[in-house]
Amino acid sequence: MKNARAFWNKSAERYAKSPIRNESAYQKKLAITQEYLRPDSSVLEFGCGTGSTAILHAPHVREMVAIDISDKMLEIAEQKARDAAIENISFRRGTLEEVELAEASFDAVLGLNILHLLEDLDATLARVQGLLKPGGVFVSSTVLIGDINLLLRLVIPPMQMLGLAPYVNRFGKQALVDKLIGAGFSIEREWQPGKATVFIVSRKSA
Ligand SMILES: C[S@@+](CC[C@H](N)C(=O)[O-])C[C@H]1O[C@@H](n2cnc3c(N)ncnc32)[C@H](O)[C@@H]1O
Numbered sequence: 001m002k003n004a005r006a007f008w009n010k011s012a013e014r015y016a017k018s019p020i021r022n023e024s025a026y027q028k029k030l031a032i033t034q035e036y037l038r039p040d041s042s043v044l045e046f047g048c049g050t051g052s053t054a055i056l057h058a059p060h061v062r063e064m065v066a067i068d069i070s071d072k073m074l075e076i077a078e079q080k081a082r083d084a085a086i087e088n089i090s091f092r093r094g095t096l097e098e099v100e101l102a103e104a105s106f107d108a109v110l111g112l113n114i115l116h117l118l119e120d121l122d123a124t125l126a127r128v129q130g131l132l133k134p135g136g137v138f139v140s141s142t143v144l145i146g147d148i149n150l151l152l153r154l155v156i157p158p159m160q161m162l163g164l165a166p167y168v169n170r171f172g173k174q175a176l177v178d179k180l181i182g183a184g185f186s187i188e189r190e191w192q193p194g195k196a197t198v199f200i201v202s203r204k205s206a
Contacts, residue, residue, distance in 0.1 A: 004117070005069045007166045012072035016050045025193035029141055030056060032189065033110065036137045036201065037061050041107040044131060046096045046124075047114030051077025055084050057110075064089045065106075067099050096127045103130050108137045115142040115176065116169050125183035135206035138185060141199045146172030148196040173198050 008015075020026045034057065037043065041061040045054050048066035050073055058064050058081075066089050068074050074091050081089050092099045109128050118124050128138050145153065145168050159165035171179070176198065177187060185202035192198050 004166055005071075007163065008068075008070035009072040010163075012050065012070055012076055015073070016076045022193060025197075028191075028193070029112075029199050032191070032199070032201065033057065033108075033139050034060055036108055036139065038107070042105060043108045043110065044101065044106045045110040045112070047111060047117070048077060048091070049073050049113075051080050051089070051091070053110070053112055054089050055081055055086050058086045058089050062088065065092060065101065066090070067092045067094060067096065069093065069095055096124055096131075101131055104133050106131050106136060107133055108139060111138065111140045111142075113141055113143065115140055116145055116171070117166055118169060119167060121169060121171075121179055122183070125179060125185075129184050129204055132204045134204060136204050137188070138180075138202045138204070139200075140202070141197065142176060143168075144172050144176070144196045144198060145170045146175065176200070 030053070037057060037060050039060065039062065043057065043061050043064045045064065045066045048054050048068045051066060054064050054066040054077070066077065068077070071093055074093055078091050109132055111128070115121060132138065156165055156168060160167070177200070180187065180200065180202050185204060187200060188203050189201040190198065
């Protein structure tokens with residue numbers, strides 16, 4: 001985790017400047033997510049990065065808590081929120097397990113481009129279950145390292161050794177779906193903008 005924090009702190013400026021890779025897929029994910037948000041929703045995003053998505057959803061909900069392990073990412077996110085005059089996001093530093101949050105207090109949890117970066121996915125999914133209100137939704141978008149082409153997969157370990165890539169979990173789509181179901185979620189919506197990415201809306205039972 002210490003390594004992950006150092007990696008993402010080092011990457012924050014570059015990440016903030018990098019363009020969205022697939023704008024139409026991003027817009028579709030925002031639109032689907034907003035179908036599940038209400039003006040009185042309380043929303044948690046973990047691994048919020050530089051806050052772009054939280055800032056877009058915040059005007060449509062009552063409050064957002066946005067957490068990330070990287071102070072550098074959060075500095076950029078907080079500045080962007082101030083620039084956008086968004087006042088209902090509370091930014092907190094840490095992992096989902098570290099940050100103190102009330103059980104069963106969120107209507108929606110967002111985990112975008114983060115699940116494949118976690119060393120203990122089961123622990124995180126259990127925590128998301130605990131933090132959601134009954135009937136709450138978990139919206140995730142995940143890179144399926146197990147489903148990317150072999151050449152790219154082979155490049156990851158040397159890049160990690162050079163500090164140019166973070167830890168990644170190598171599950172494919174079915175393994176992720178199985179883990180969500182195993183954690184008690186039902187899959188409500190599943191969309192693959194490409195072979196190696198999956199966007200899933202899953203629900204905690206009411
Ligand atoms: C690939 S970026 C995604 C950022 C944002 N969600 C997005 O979709 O653009 C991953 C983010 O997760 C954060 N991160 C990595 N591991 C984390 C963990 N265990 N808990 C919380 N945040 C984490 C990183 O600091 C980084 O900001």
